[in-house]
Amino acid sequence: MKHEFQSYFKKLLGDENAYFDEIHKRAYSYDATKKHYLPDGVLFPRNEEDIVAILRFCNEKQIIIIPRGCGSGFTGGALAVNGGLILSFEKHMNKIIEIDLENLVAVVQPGVINIHLQKEAAKHGLFYPPDPASMEYSSLGGNVSENAGGMRAAKYGITKDYVMALRAVLPNGEIIRAGKRTIKDVAGYNLAGILIASEGSLAVLSELTLKLIALPQYKKTAMGIFPDVKTAMYAVYKSLAGGVNPVSMEFLDNLSIRAVEAKFNKGLPVEAGAILIVDVDGNLVEALEEDLKKLEKYFLEAGALKFQKAKDEKEAADIWFARRNCSQSIAMYGTLKLNEDITVPRSKLPHLLEGIEKVSQKYGFKIPCFGHTGDGNVHTNVMVEDKNDSLAVQRGYEAVEEIFKLTIELGGTLSGEHGIGLSKAPFMKLAFTEAEMNLMRNIKKAFDPNNILNPFKMGL
Numbered sequence: 001m002k003h004e005f006q007s008y009f010k011k012l013l014g015d016e017n018a019y020f021d022e023i024h025k026r027a028y029s030y031d032a033t034k035k036h037y038l039p040d041g042v043l044f045p046r047n048e049e050d051i052v053a054i055l056r057f058c059n060e061k062q063i064i065i066i067p068r069g070c071g072s073g074f075t076g077g078a079l080a081v082n083g084g085l086i087l088s089f090e091k092h093m094n095k096i097i098e099i100d101l102e103n104l105v106a107v108v109q110p111g112v113i114n115i116h117l118q119k120e121a122a123k124h125g126l127f128y129p130p131d132p133a134s135m136e137y138s139s140l141g142g143n144v145s146e147n148a149g150g151m152r153a154a155k156y157g158i159t160k161d162y163v164m165a166l167r168a169v170l171p172n173g174e175i176i177r178a179g180k181r182t183i184k185d186v187a188g189y190n191l192a193g194i195l196i197a198s199e200g201s202l203a204v205l206s207e208l209t210l211k212l213i214a215l216p217q218y219k220k221t222a223m224g225i226f227p228d229v230k231t232a233m234y235a236v237y238k239s240l241a242g243g244v245n246p247v248s249m250e251f252l253d254n255l256s257i258r259a260v261e262a263k264f265n266k267g268l269p270v271e272a273g274a275i276l277i278v279d280v281d282g283n284l285v286e287a288l289e290e291d292l293k294k295l296e297k298y299f300l301e302a303g304a305l306k307f308q309k310a311k312d313e314k315e316a317a318d319i320w321f322a323r324r325n326c327s328q329s330i331a332m333y334g335t336l337k338l339n340e341d342i343t344v345p346r347s348k349l350p351h352l353l354e355g356i357e358k359v360s361q362k363y364g365f366k367i368p369c370f371g372h373t374g375d376g377n378v379h380t381n382v383m384v385e386d387k388n389d390s391l392a393v394q395r396g397y398e399a400v401e402e403i404f405k406l407t408i409e410l411g412g413t414l415s416g417e418h419g420i421g422l423s424k425a426p427f428m429k430l431a432f433t434e435a436e437m438n439l440m441r442n443i444k445k446a447f448d449p450n451n452i453l454n455p456f457k458m459g460l
Helices: 003-013 022-027 048-061 114-123 140-146 191-195 229-241 254-264 285-302 313-324 326-333 346-363 390-409 425-431 434-447
Strands: 041-043 065-068 085-088 096-100 105-108 163-169 175-179 204-211 218-226 248-253 274-282 306-309 336-343 369-372 377-384
Touching: 003 041, 003 048, 022 041, 048 065, 048 085, 048 163, 048 204, 065 140, 065 204, 096 114, 105 114, 114 140, 140 204, 163 191, 175 191, 218 229, 218 285, 218 313, 229 248, 229 274, 229 285, 229 346, 248 254, 248 313, 254 274, 254 313, 254 326, 254 369, 274 285, 274 313, 285 306, 313 326, 326 336, 326 377, 336 390, 346 377, 346 390, 377 390, 390 425, 425 434
Parallel strands: 041 085, 065 085
Antiparallel strands: 096 105, 105 204, 163 175, 163 204, 218 274, 218 306, 248 274, 248 369, 336 377, 369 377
């Protein structure tokens, strides 16, 4: 980067907030994909005014800007694939501005960690439901930019369902306010909806207004043990069609169960074809017990071998430990994990998982699956034994493409919560027509005519 550009940013932000050294560039060159792309520098804006000044300068000088939360993304959405400056909010713009008890909203800066808002809301008897697996270290700005999901989505929905309004800075430095702090708002285009899941490619988020709800008083956990995945998937939509509304309904297949048990020795049923983990919550203990009775009935009718209720919080935590530690455990099956978060209509889950098993047999890869069956979101993991075997890696990506094609044929989508970013961009043509892609490209041009904001992502 030109010296005069570096001087401008150092003068604007101070030496402590503008870095162009190798250490900082390397530290911000990767995310959870483990891919590395070196940026030209790293900037830490202190406030919205800094963002305005940075974007005006970069738009004029044609300098690429990549907004970044905490780098926990799985699709390369915050990687500097063609250089440019990382714009990070973790250092300064990480404050909860307001918890509005009368209107049940929180106003936060984009660098606030998800779990910090959840804990602060809970102090007031309130609840922010979106809970990505990365909630202890992912930022709310990143969650909004990727439209993150989570384990509570079956009952409570995903990030977009809790975004009421956004403040954002356009590439030319103009500030826009998208949405309102009102329950009803039907005036004009839904600009907030366009910015959600835009992966930092349209504008830079500077403030988020998020909906809160009353915190449920009680929660109970149970686990169903099944002979095979198909039976478990049948139990999912049988239970939901029967009127039970669980907070979460998570599943692990046999490969996932065996991996977690081998690593952590939690007493999981390693011979089971699949397990379903469910949570129910509410304000009446009796109602939760009734929900568990219904779930037990539907699970057993579907063919469950056993229905196990957690006796206390410790047992519930042990059950959930298995689900939360799946991702790291399955590393035993290979040195490269091609992790995708495909989503299909719930009724298509058995067909999806049967198809994935056929892909596994065709290519010879273990493909452990786990995820959020309550909302049809499955994490598939094509495990390549040796990441240095280029032919095996190529075949791994071919297997992923077959899984994507199957997902689209079943009426599903490429991503349920991780976004598209860099890694899924080549597959956008499978899910969208050329007319749809052109419409998205034109929206991008309308917001960012000079293409300085997170370019070369999402196939745009």
